[in-house]
Amino acid sequence: MLHDHSRKNGIVLKPGFSPLDHQRLAPDEMQRRAQALLLECQRRRSVRHFSSEPIPASVLDDCIRIAGTAPSGAHKEPWTFAVITDPETKGAIRKAAEEEERENYSGRMNEEWIKDLERLGTDAEKPFLEHAPALIVVMRHAWQVGAGGEREQCYYTQESVGIASGFLLMALHHAGLATLTHTPSPMGFLAKLLGRPANEKPYLLIPVGYPVDDCQVPDLNRKPLNQLKV
Numbered sequence: 001m002l003h004d005h006s007r008k009n010g011i012v013l014k015p016g017f018s019p020l021d022h023q024r025l026a027p028d029e030m031q032r033r034a035q036a037l038l039l040e041c042q043r044r045r046s047v048r049h050f051s052s053e054p055i056p057a058s059v060l061d062d063c064i065r066i067a068g069t070a071p072s073g074a075h076k077e078p079w080t081f082a083v084i085t086d087p088e089t090k091g092a093i094r095k096a097a098e099e100e101e102r103e104n105y106s107g108r109m110n111e112e113w114i115k116d117l118e119r120l121g122t123d124a125e126k127p128f129l130e131h132a133p134a135l136i137v138v139m140r141h142a143w144q145v146g147a148g149g150e151r152e153q154c155y156y157t158q159e160s161v162g163i164a165s166g167f168l169l170m171a172l173h174h175a176g177l178a179t180l181t182h183t184p185s186p187m188g189f190l191a192k193l194l195g196r197p198a199n200e201k202p203y204l205l206i207p208v209g210y211p212v213d214d215c216q217v218p219d220l221n222r223k224p225l226n227q228l229k230v
């Protein structure tokens, strides 16, 4: 005899499964939502000039929770998000990042790379690492440590953490915050500075905050649909 809670629409629920919480929308509502999100996404820009005004910690927490809803290989959730707000650590990160970037700009990057960066107006100076009220370092778990201290495999960690980072960037934008997707290279210094365990590899460094009042961003065009959709 099946109990009521094991049936939904006549379907027997398998142990460990629940009914999907899916909202079926009318086509015009689907279109309205897609359009609204498109307009919002089109306004997202990478910001390199931050005000030092603090941001609400609870908003940051919710955005990190949103990142944590991303799909991941075998649901291993191979990520953590290190949030840095104290001026001393931000200063140390800036110093170490600029040391690496000076090497990049003076030889580690080839001519084509430097030329590609010219229109963005970037250089080895990274004041935003101190000005932004928060830095989020997305950490990718190359493996994980089980309850008994044993090493557990993770799968498709690059893909999983990339998707979670996309969720995070969009969540922060949706909440009215500006971000930069920053990749000082190499990033090994971050794991050391933050004292993270050996399985956690720095993936992205994301300054978060409000843009300065007179903030400018480089002009850019995005691919139209006929180049995106093939």
Ligand SMILES: Cc1cc2nc3c(=O)[nH]c(=O)nc-3n(C[C@H](O)[C@H](O)[C@H](O)COP(=O)(O)O)c2cc1C
Binding pocket: 044, 045, 046, 047, 048, 120, 122, 180, 181, 182, 183, 184, 217, 220
């Ligand atoms: C993986 C990745 C790494 C990036 N690294 C840097 C970086 O180190 N410094 C920087 O100023 N911008 C960096 N960017 C930002 C890009 O330059 C920016 O996304 C691109 O120019 C498009 O501009 P938009 O974000 O305003 O649309 C990075 C973006 C991505 C996706």
